[in-house]
Each structure stands twice: as C-alpha cells, then as structure tokens.
Amino acid sequence: MDMKGRIHSLESCGTVDGPGIRFVVFVQGCPLRCKYCHNPDTWNLKDGREISVEEILKEAKKYRSYMKFSGGGITISGGEPFIQSDFVKEIFKRCKEENIHTAIDTSGYVSLDAAKEVLKYTDLVLLDIKSFNDSVYKDLTGVSNKFTLELAKYLSDINKPVWIRYVLVPGITDNSSDVKNLAEFLSTLENIEKIQILPFHKLGEYKWEKLGYKYELQNITPPSKEDINLIKEIFHQYNLQTE
Template identity: 60%
Template sequence: MKGRVHSIETCGTVDGPGIRFILFMQGCPLRCQYCHNPDTWESNGGEEMDTEELIKEIVKYKPYMASSGGGITISGGEPFLQLEFVTDLLKKCKKQGINTAVDTSGFISIEKVKPALDYLDLVLLDIKSFNPEIYKDLTGVPIDPTLKFAQYLNERNIPVWIRYVLVPNITDNLQDIENLAQFLTTLENVERIDILPFHKMGEFKWEELGYDYKLKDTLEPTQKSISDTQNVFKKYNLPIYGENV
C-alpha cells in the first residue's frame, strides 16, 4: 500500500506518550492561519512510500518504544486523507505490538474512518476553537465534523488527548474556552488537554510558498493568558497538562 509522506521523525517526544516514530502525511483539507507546515497541504507533495518498507524501518525502534511506553504517531497534514494507507500501516503496527496514535483535525467522515479506529490506541484531536464562526475563519472548514468525531470516539471508548492552540485575539476568548471545557466534560475518554501557545516558527514557509501569512503581527500569548486558559479547564476538573498547572 503506497502513500505520500511529507517527513519522518524517528524519536519524537511530544506527539503521544514515550518515544515515538512520527510519520507526517501529505495533504490537508484545512487551511489553518497558524499552520507551521503549510508545505503539507497539497496532496501530491512529499515522497511516495510503501507500508511494507515503512514497517521495516519502524520496527527498528521497538526497543526505544517499549522502554519508554512509546509507539508510532501518524500526523500531517491530515492523515485520514490517505485513509487506506494509514489503516494498512496501523494494522501492520498492531501486528508488531506497537502502540498507535493519530493526530487529526477530526474533519473526516466517521463511516469511512471506522476501520482505521480498530487499530488505534490513542487519538490526538486538534480542536482549533469552539466558536463556530472563529473556527470557520481560522481553518476554512466547519467545526461540526470535529465535534461529532469527538463524541464518536467517546462512544468507542478510544482514549483522546485534546490539543488547543492559544492564539491571541483569536482563540483566547475565555467564554469560548469555557464552552469548550463544558463540552469536554460530556466525554469520558479525554485523558489529557494540551494548551499549545501560538508561535510563528513556520512563517518562513508561508513566504517561501507565496502564501499570505495573516498572523505576522500576532504576538505569542502571555503567561497570564496561558494560565487563565488552564484555569478554565481546571475549574471543570479536566486533565490539563503542561507547565505551571
């Protein structure tokens, strides 16, 4: 089974538990204003790879994964755009006893993605905003599929880590954050919430690709803004993760 891969990180430590083999897939239906990998957007980019050759490379790292409680994380782009490839690779990883995770926006068809979920131990779910208008403006797509996917993962009892990028004057509205927290209290499978402070490390890629980077004047969030956001989730006894918690 062949797919298009943007890049590989062999010893990642922030995209799931333990030491992880991270596969960044090519192609994404979202156009997030703060995206630091806009070079993953186009589906025909990257390098064509086969799941057979990939699994041979992945198993080389099994000792590191086993000793650290790690595994493989398939990220992007949006990995589920290449659903057959991702499902095949997840299946091969589970046969090898490797812990599996996918980092996704959740902008997918639940019916189509069901076979892949059979081989997943963890989903890293990116919720860009809980305000529908802001979400649409920020990403170019509606929020409803992501929220429905979150509820379906809860029905399947598949563990989830929520990722929330804190962008000043866009996603830092405390009422929107409180609404998100209230939604997350309805789910029983959320193991962790990561607040990811906005940064501009990918701005140069936008310039190289000739894209208009709308957040060039946006500053990183203050420590107070980060703490205020964390406190909203803490108020609802949600599993917030990170510094100064």
C-alpha cells in the same frame, strides 16, 4: 500488494506526539488551511514522496527498543492523516501485528465512516480542536468544526482514549466564553485523558513566504505564561487535566 501513500517526512524519536518516544509519520495532504499552520508544505496531496507501508514499518522497527523502554510507539500526523485513511489503516494494522502502540494526530475533519476503519487499529487519538465557536473555526481553518465535534462524540461512545490539543492564539482562540463552552462540551465526554494547551508560535512563517502564501498572523505575539494559565484554569474548573 504493499500499499503506498504520500508522506511529507519521518521523525525517528519524537517526544511530543503521544506517550513515550514515537516514530512519527507526517503524511501529505490536508483539507484545512489553518492560519497558524507551521507546515503549509503538507497541504497538497500531490507533493511529498511516495512510500510503502512495508518501508515505514521496516524503518520504524529500528527504534523498537526505544519505543518499548519508554512506552512509545508510532504516531501518524500531517497534514491530515484521514485524507489517506486506507494508507493509515494499513500502517496501523501492521503495527498491531507487531504489538506497537498507535496514535493518530487529527483535526477530525473526516466522515465517521472513513474514521471508523482506522480507529479499529488506533490506541490513542490526539484530537486538534481549533475552536468550539464555529465562526471562529471557519475563519481560522476555512472549514466548519461540525465533523470534529461529531468525531469527538463518537470517540467517547467507543471509549477511545483522547488527548485534546488546543492552540492558544491571542485575540483569536483565547476568548474565555468560547473556551468555557469547549470545556463544558469536553466535560460531557468519558474518554478525555488531558488537554494540551499549545502556545501559538510563528516558526513556520518562513515557509508561507517561501511558498508565496500570505501569512495573516504576523503581528500576533505568542501568549504569555499568564495567558496560558488563565486558559488552563477554565479547563480545571470542569475537572479537565491540562499540560
């Protein structure tokens, strides 16, 4: 039987969620409540629309020539992909049969047992680490960073390629001591290909208002180029590549 899952949307030619041109599946459902989330409409698993693995592969293969030419593939994002781990695993299994590169964009908030099965069919992990400081992480997301850091260590143990994503929020995630601690931690891992510094933005604020949620970061402005470069320099001190 063709497995089904719930998704928020599909993007046919993504260029920021892994190498090359990507077919991106945004799944529905997320256990985190990030204060800067630009897709709060992905939080509830019951929302979105139902779709089968076969439907996703059929649509994705329409763009196969673009993927092949650019070194791209399929990325599962969200929401949090691991909240539908069986569904994601089946998509990736089919991708491997079709020789399509696979990437997962995750907060890492998942038990290792659930992650291991998906990772067997995953070529690249885009791991979002919101903060190395657990108090900051909990205030920002509503959960602990314990699972995320455990996953990061496991990914190093199995030598799975990882891009770290770090959202720079002025006054929250720009503390130099916290960033140094994160850089030091990442420098002990063997599989980190690069750190992506993502500047905070408020493009999703209107969604919060539409859904009746209180947006707490309305008075925060995006970081300046100088702010971003200062954070990049900290990672560079630990021989970590940034973009």
